[in-house]
Amino acid sequence: MDLLARREHSRQELLQKLQRRVEKPALLEESLDSLVMDNLLSDERFCEAFIRSRMNNGYGPIRVKSELKMRGVSEQWVAKYLDPQAEGWLERLSELTQRKFGSDATQDLKSFAKRQRFLQQRGYTYEQINWVLRRNHPE
Numbered sequence: 001m002d003l004l005a006r007r008e009h010s011r012q013e014l015l016q017k018l019q020r021r022v023e024k025p026a027l028l029e030e031s032l033d034s035l036v037m038d039n040l041l042s043d044e045r046f047c048e049a050f051i052r053s054r055m056n057n058g059y060g061p062i063r064v065k066s067e068l069k070m071r072g073v074s075e076q077w078v079a080k081y082l083d084p085q086a087e088g089w090l091e092r093l094s095e096l097t098q099r100k101f102g103s104d105a106t107q108d109l110k111s112f113a114k115r116q117r118f119l120q121q122r123g124y125t126y127e128q129i130n131w132v133l134r135r136n137h138p139e
Contacts, residue, residue: 004035008046011036012072047077058096061089063123084125090132093124097132 003009003017011032022028035041047068054064061084068078101115112133119129 001040004040008049009041010043010046010068010071010073011041013046014041043073044077044080046071047073048081051081055088055092058092058099058122060084060093060119060122060124060128062125066123084128089124089128093119093128093132096122 003014009017014035015028015032018028018031019025032041050068050071050073051064054067061082065078065082068082097115097119100118115133116129119132120126
């Protein structure tokens with residue numbers, strides 16, 4: 001309960017954390033099932049909160065999807081809540097680009113490529129990156 005009070009967790013994430021602390025792993029599954037039935041543990045709620053959090057921290061849809069998969073969230077919830085075409089991603093990408101690189105237009109291809117690699121590592125799609133960088137790189 002202490003872990004759930006701090007933030008939402010996926011079932012798999014909570015299972016991994018608790019396996020290190022519990023002596024009887026058989027009871028752990030029952031306890032997690034009970035938490036799910038009482039609506040104290042929800043992969044759906046975790047997915048929604050995680051996407052919002054990572055988006056606000058400047059991460060793109062590709063990376064967020066990968067991180068959700070690593071945390072054991074089902075594809076059903078990811079498909080429901082993660083829309084890479086949503087306007088919010090472009091707004092966050094523009095803000096991130098402005099904050100990281102300023103309003104200077106990229107002058108050379110080396111600088112352009114550096115910005116592109118940084119944004120790819122953050123998990124944005126090729127189309128999103130080109131849309132933002134082309135606005136500031138008139139050629």
